[in-house]
Amino acid sequence: MINISLNKQLDxxxxxxxxxxxxxxxxxxxxxxxxxxxxxxxKSVINSLLKxxxxxxxxxxxxxxxxxxxxxxxxxxxxxxxxxxLLSALKSEKNPLSIETALKKFLVDIKELSEPVLKQKLExxxxxxxxxxxxxxxxxxxxxxxxTSLEKSIAKSEIPSAKLLSKNIKxxxxxxxxxxxxxxxxxQAPKNDKAALVLLAKGVENIVSKLxxxxxxxxxxASRGFEKQLSKVQHLISAKMLSTENFKPAILQEALGQLSTxxxxxxxxxQSTKPEAKGLFDAFAKIIxxxxxxxxxxxxxxxxxxxxxxxxIPQEVRTVIDVLKSAVEKVDPMFSKETAVLVPxxxxxxxxxxxIAENNIKEILSGDLKxxxxxxxxxxxxxxxxxxxxxxxxxxxxxxxxDYSQLLSHLSNSxxxxxxxxxxxxxxGNINIKKDKNSTFYCDxxxxxxxxxxxxxxxxxxxENQINIHIYSHNIEFKxxxxxxIASLRSALIEAxxxxxxxxxxxxxxxxxxxxxxxxQSEIEMGFEIKA
Numbered sequence: 287m288i289n290i291s292l293n294k295q296l297d298x299x300x301x302x303x304x305x306x307x308x309x310x311x312x313x314x315x316x317x318x319x320x321x322x323x324x325x326x327x328x329k330s331v332i333n334s335l336l337k338x339x340x341x342x343x344x345x346x347x348x349x350x351x352x353x354x355x356x357x358x359x360x361x362x363x364x365x366x367x368x369x370x371x372l373l374s375a376l377k378s379e380k381n382p383l384s385i386e387t388a389l390k391k392f393l394v395d396i397k398e399l400s401e402p403v404l405k406q407k408l409e410x411x412x413x414x415x416x417x418x419x420x421x422x423x424x425x426x427x428x429x430x431x432x433x434t435s436l437e438k439s440i441a442k443s444e445i446p447s448a449k450l451l452s453k454n455i456k457x458x459x460x461x462x463x464x465x466x467x468x469x470x471x472x473x474q475a476p477k478n479d480k481a482a483l484v485l486l487a488k489g490v491e492n493i494v495s496k497l498x499x500x501x502x503x504x505x506x507x508a509s510r511g512f513e514k515q516l517s518k519v520q521h522l523i524s525a526k527m528l529s530t531e532n533f534k535p536a537i538l539q540e541a542l543g544q545l546s547t548x549x550x551x552x553x554x555x556x557q558s559t560k561p562e563a564k565g566l567f568d569a570f571a572k573i574i575x576x577x578x579x580x581x582x583x584x585x586x587x588x589x590x591x592x593x594x595x596x597x598x599i600p601q602e603v604r605t606v607i608d609v610l611k612s613a614v615e616k617v618d619p620m621f622s623k624e625t626a627v628l629v630p631x632x633x634x635x636x637x638x639x640x641x642i643a644e645n646n647i648k649e650i651l652s653g654d655l656k657x658x659x660x661x662x663x664x665x666x667x668x669x670x671x672x673x674x675x676x677x678x679x680x681x682x683x684x685x686x687x688x689d690y691s692q693l694l695s696h697l698s699n700s701x702x703x704x705x706x707x708x709x710x711x712x713x714x715g716n717i718n719i720k721k722d723k724n725s726t727f728y729c730d731x732x733x734x735x736x737x738x739x740x741x742x743x744x745x746x747x748x749x750e751n752q753i754n755i756h757i758y759s760h761n762i763e764f765k766x767x768x769x770x771x772i773a774s775l776r777s778a779l780i781e782a783x784x785x786x787x788x789x790x791x792x793x794x795x796x797x798x799x800x801x802x803x804x805x806x807q808s809e810i811e812m813g814f815e816i817k818a
Contacts, residue, residue, distance in 0.1 A: 306359060306690040310352050322348045350697035353690070364714055365687050365704040369393050372680035375673045383669065385662035385681075392655055396709040407706040412656025412688040413695065425646050426467040429490070429635045433459055436493075436628045443620040451496060458489050483638040491636040497629050500620060513623065515545045516610060521783045523600045526752070530588045532785060534777070539577040542603070546570035549610060569606050573599055655706075656688050711736055724748075738764040740794060753779065754788040758795070765791050 314322070322345050353359060369389055376386045392410070394403060409418075437455040440448045458464060463482045521527060522538045550567060576597055584590040594600065619625065639645050651657040663681050666674060687704070694702035705717075715733035722728070731743040742758040759765050772789055779786045 304689045304693055305686045306353065306693040307349075309358050309686075310349065310356055310693075313356060313358065314352055318348070318352055322352075346697050350694070353693055353697060359686075359690050362683070362687050362690060365684065365706070366393065366708055368680055368684050368687060370708070372677065372684065375676045375680060376671075383662065383665060383671070385658060385665070388655075388658045388662075392706055394707045396707045399707050404705075404707075408703055410653045410655055411691075411703060411706060412654055412659070413691045413701065413703055415650075415654045415656045416692075418650055418654070419647065422643075422647055422650065424467055424469050424643050425635065425641050426463060426643075427469055429486070429632075429641065430459065430464045430467050432628055432632050432635075433464070436625065436632070439622060439624045439628065440619050443618050445500075445618055445620045447496065447500060448618075448620040451493060454489065454493060458486065461486065480638065483641045486641060487636055487638040490632055494629060494633050494636060497625065497632075501626060501629065512545075512548050513614065515541065515548060516607065516614070518783065519545055519603065520607060521751075522780075523603050526785050527780070528591065528595070528600060530591055532776075532780060533587055533591045533594070534780065535577050535581050535590050535594065537777075537780065539574055539581070542570065542574055542577070545610075546574070566606060566609055569602060573602055573606070656685065659685050659688075725750075735764075742794065747784075751784050752787050753784050755786065755790070757789075757791045758793070759791070760794045 311319075369392070373386065373389055373393075376383060376389075392407065394407060433455050437452055437459070440452055443449065443452075461482065463479060463486060519538075519541050522534075522541055527533065546567065549570070576599055577594075580590050580593050580597075584593050634640060651661075659681055663678065663685075666677050666681065671677060691702045691704060713734040713736050715731070717732075718730045720728045726746060726748040729743075729745040729747070731741075731745070733741045733743075735741055738759065738761040740758075740760060741764070744756040744758075746754045748754075757765075757768055759768075768791055776786050776789065
C-alpha cells in the first residue's frame with residue numbers, strides 16, 4: 287500500500303511564490319474577489335492561508351472554486367505530456383543539460399511501474415518540496431533515535447552477540463556528537479567534527495554488518511516472509527472468504543503448501559516443546575490432501591465449500607496457525623520484526639557524509655522535480671541552447687502545473703498529485719481519493735482512453751480489505767474486455783488479501799455517475815487528487 291503523508295502546511299501559498307494563485311487572483315472578477323474577501327483585506331486572507339487557520343473557510347472554498355474553474359489552469363494539460371515536450375526540445379543539444387538526465391529518470395513507463403518506484407516518484411513530484419525542507423531532520427538526531435530504538439529492541443535478547451551489540455550502541459549514544467544532537471542545531475549551521483562523524487559511521491557499519499550476519503542465519507519462522515504467508519492463510523480462511531463467491535480451494539492449497547515448506551525449514555519449530563507441534567507436519571499433509579480431494583470431487587464452488595466445512599478443515603487450519611503463532615511469539619528479540627525494520631534504516635548512515643545536515647538538504651533538493659526545474663531555469667537562461675526560449679516555456683509550464691497541485695492541496699485540505707508515468711493509451715485522466723470518519727476510502731477514477739473513450743471507475747474500500755467497484759463506459763468492446771477479465775481481477779484482489787464484494791459494469795450515464803459515497807462534505811476527513 288502506498289502511504290502518502292497529508293500535510294497542509296506547505297508554506298507555498300503566496301501570489302509572489304505560487305504562480306497558480308497569482309493566475310487565480312489576476313483573472314478573478316471584482317464580484318469573485320468580494321466573495322473571497324467578505325469584509326477582509328487580501329493581506330489577511332493570504333496570512334490566514336499561510337498560517338493554515340482558514341481550513342474549510344469561505345475564503346478557501348471560494349478560492350478553490352475559482353482555481354478549479356480558471357480557464358488558464360484548466361487548460362494546462364498533464365505533466366507527462368509537458369515533460370515529453372521538454373525532453374523533445376532538449377534533444378537538439380550535443381552536450382545535454384543536467385535537467386535532461388533528471389527528467390528521463392523521473393518519467394517512468396507504466397509497464398515498469400512498481401509500488402516502491404511510484405511512492406518515490408510521488409514524494410519527489412515537487413508538490414511536497416517545501417514541507418520536506420520545513421521538516422528536514424538533523425541526520426545525527428535521526429541516527430540517535432534509530433540506535434535508541436535498536437538498543438531497546440535487543441535489550442532483552444539472550445543471545446551473547448546481542449548483549450555485546452547493546453553495549454556498543456550505548457557507547458555510541460554516549461558520544462558528544464549524538465548526546466548533544468538536536469534539530470535546533472540546524473538553524474545555527476553547526477561545525478561538524480569530521481573525525482567524530484567518521485568514527486560514528488564506522489560504528490554503524492559494524493553494527494549493521496553484525497546484525498545482517500545474524501539475520502541471515504536466523505530461523506525461517508522469524509522472517510517477514512513467514513509472517514506474510516501466515517497472514518495470507520489467515521485471510522483465506524476468514525469468514526468473509528468462506529463464501530461461494532470468494533472461496534478458491536486451489537489458492538488455499540498453494541498457500542498452505544508454502545507455509546508448510548517454510549515451517550519445515552524452521553529449527554525453532556522443530557525444537558518446540560509444545561505437544562501440538564509434534565503432529566504439525568502430519569496435520570499440514572492431511573489438510574493439503576483433503577483440499578486435493580475436494581478439488582477433484584467438487585469442482586463447483588458451492589459444493590467445494592460445503593465439503594470443506596463438512597470436513598471441518600477451517601478449524602484444523604486455525605489449530606495449525608495457533609501453533610505457529612505461539613512459535614513466532616517465542617522468537618528472540620534479536621530476530622524480531624522491529625530489529626529487521628531498523629537494519630536498512632541504519633545502513634543509510636554507514637557513510638560520514640550522510641551525517642552532515644547540509645548534505646541531507648542537498649540530497650532532498652537533488653531528487654525533487656520542482657527543485658530541479660527551478661535550478662534548470664537559471665542554467666538555461668545562461669546557456670546558448672538553440673531552443674532556449676521553447677525550453678524555458680516548458681519549464682515554466684511544468685512549474686505552474688506543480689504550483690497548481692500545491693494550491694489545490696492547500697485549499698482543499700488534501701494532497702493533489704499527478705502520476706509521473708507514461709502511458710500511450712491514456713489521453714487524459716484524474717483520480718480522486720477521499721476518506722471518511724469511519725476509515726472508508728472512496729476512489730473516483732475518470733479517464734479518457736485514446737481507443738475506448740471515456741471510462742469512469744467508482745471504488746469504495748471499507749473494513750480494511752472489502753472493496754466495491756463500479757465501472758462505467760460507452761464502449762461496448764471495452765465492456766466485453768472488462769467482463770472477460772473480471773475473474774482474473776477478482777483472483778488478483780483475493781491474492782492481495784482484498785475481498786471484492788461487488789464488481790459491476792454500467793453504461794455511461796448522460797450525467798456524471800454518482801460516487802459510491804453520498805457523504806456530506808463535513809464527514810470527509812481528508813482526500814487527495816491524483817492527475818494523470
